[in-house]
Amino acid sequence: MDIQAIKNRFGIIGSSPALNYALQVAVQVANTDLTVLINGESGVGKEVFSQIIHALSARKHNPFIAVNCGAIPEGTIDSELFGHEKGSFTGAVDSRKGYFETVNGGTIFLDEIGEMPMGTQARLLRVLETGEYIRVGSSKVQKTDVRVVAATNRDLLERTQQGKFREDLYYRLNTVPIRVPALRDRKEDIPLLFRKFSVDFSEKYKTPSIQLDEEARNILVNYPWRGNIRELKNIAEQISVLSSDKLVTANDLKRFLPDQPEVNRLPMLAAPQQSNDFNSERDILYKLFFDMKKDVTEVKKMFFDILQNPTMAHTAEYHADNHVLHSYPAASEMNTPASPGLNNAQPIILSDNKIDHHEEVEETLSIADKEKELIVKALKKHKGKRKDAALDLGISERTLYRKLKEYNIAE
Numbered sequence: 338m339d340i341q342a343i344k345n346r347f348g349i350i351g352s353s354p355a356l357n358y359a360l361q362v363a364v365q366v367a368n369t370d371l372t373v374l375i376n377g378e379s380g381v382g383k384e385v386f387s388q389i390i391h392a393l394s395a396r397k398h399n400p401f402i403a404v405n406c407g408a409i410p411e412g413t414i415d416s417e418l419f420g421h422e423k424g425s426f427t428g429a430v431d432s433r434k435g436y437f438e439t440v441n442g443g444t445i446f447l448d449e450i451g452e453m454p455m456g457t458q459a460r461l462l463r464v465l466e467t468g469e470y471i472r473v474g475s476s477k478v479q480k481t482d483v484r485v486v487a488a489t490n491r492d493l494l495e496r497t498q499q500g501k502f503r504e505d506l507y508y509r510l511n512t513v514p515i516r517v518p519a520l521r522d523r524k525e526d527i528p529l530l531f532r533k534f535s536v537d538f539s540e541k542y543k544t545p546s547i548q549l550d551e552e553a554r555n556i557l558v559n560y561p562w563r564g565n566i567r568e569l570k571n572i573a574e575q576i577s578v579l580s581s582d583k584l585v586t587a588n589d590l591k592r593f594l595p596d597q598p599e600v601n602r603l604p605m606l607a608a609p610q611q612s613n614d615f616n617s618e619r620d621i622l623y624k625l626f627f628d629m630k631k632d633v634t635e636v637k638k639m640f641f642d643i644l645q646n647p648t649m650a651h652t653a654e655y656h657a658d659n660h661v662l663h664s665y666p667a668a669s670e671m672n673t674p675a676s677p678g679l680n681n682a683q684p685i686i687l688s689d690n691k692i693d694h695h696e697e698v699e700e701t702l703s704i705a706d707k708e709k710e711l712i713v714k715a716l717k718k719h720k721g722k723r724k725d726a727a728l729d730l731g732i733s734e735r736t737l738y739r740k741l742k743e744y745n746i747a748e
């Protein structure tokens with residue numbers, strides 16, 4: 338089947354060679370009964386691969402079920418997968434069929450397989466090798482015909498070395514490995530995905546679709562995206578909702594990206610389309626100028642805050658610490674001649690016009706309010722679990738922690 342047709346059918350965006358290769362393997366293996374292990378970082382889109390494999394197989398009219406092994410308590414996972422007999426454990430008031438029984442003839446997607454308890458792994462190995470399983474609390478061996486597709490964002494081989502994953506099961510599962518590439522390894526797909534999500538969210542929120550200017554696009558493409566597509570989607574949603582301006586500049590974008598040093602160091606240098614020395618040098622100068630302008634605005638804001646409200650002095654210092662000082666790429670990192678006095682340049686430009694700076698303050702505060710609101714909402718949604726809230730917000734836990742302090746949010 339044509340790869341493009343599959344992308345259309347399953348809503349997959351991207352055309353990088355690594356993604357195409359992964360899809361090609363999925364298509365080739367779909368119509369066999371081989372076990373497939375899908376590997377890739379969190380948020381790369383592993384789940385859709387299991388659906389493709391099922392939908393293109395001879396089992397497509399039979400059931401498909403996705404089971405998240407990391408979300409089922411250790412005490413009940415055996416019973417969920419293989420069923421149990423009445424009275425086999427406290428609370429087992431009835432007998433129950435497991436998924437390997439109900440999905441007979443179909444496909445089971447075992448997501449987060451790396452989290453599966455060792456005891457369950459032994460049962461799984463048996464069913465994979467012989468098609469046999471036993472309900473919990475029973476002694477009767479039953480037969481089933483289920484195709485298993487598994488996924489993990491962990492290094493399973495490392496888990497086997499730590500004694501947390503059975504080596505025999507690892508090799509049995511890994512009959513056909515599919516590696517779904519991280520977003521940073523298919524940078525060419527980032528603008529496409531961002532555009533798709535912007536359009537989706539503009540429809541959802543009935544707002545005009547956002548667009549990135551050239552520099553913002555460079556930052557987006559060179560950002561490390563540790564949360565991959567999930568994180569990109571989250572950021573696109575936040576910007577769609579919160580950005581007052583539909584043309585998003587680098588400065589606007591940076592407000593939404595978790596504070597990671599790579600962002601400040603790489604953008605222009607790692608930009609793929611640098612054609613000649615003149616261009617790249619001009620880009621670097623432009624970048625330095627741009628960063629200086631941003632920092633000047635921040636310093637002005639800081640002073641404005643202090644003038645308005647002297648008791649805020651220490652908050653302003655905090656801002657200076659986190660945004661202004663860290664946002665300079667070190668001259669050595671930028672691989673350019675050192676710019677003497679760059680850091681010292683701030684106070685000199687401080688006497689600049691006040692009007693512009695007043696506007697900036699107004700806008701920043703409203704974004705901050707919205708940001709605070711979103712953080713509080715996310716924490717509430719995830720019952721105070723910072724890790725989950727940070728994932729949902731598309732920021733790192735460290736950034737969330739900093740923002741909690743910055744906004745003085747009590748948990």
Ligand SMILES: Nc1ncnc2c1ncn2[C@@H]1O[C@H](COP(=O)(O)OP(=O)(O)OP(=O)(O)O)[C@@H](O)[C@H]1O
Pocket residue numbers: 348349350351377378379380381382383384385489490530566567570
């Ligand atoms: N190529 C793609 N085009 C458009 N959207 C995608 C694509 N790949 C993934 N997505 C979207 O990205 C999000 C993350 O995908 P998914 O949940 O499959 O990640 P995952 O690899 O299973 O991550 P985890 O290991 O954390 O479970 C989903 O909302 C999915 O719809």
Ligand SMILES: [Mg+2]
Pocket residue numbers: 383384448
């Ligand atoms: Mg998943």
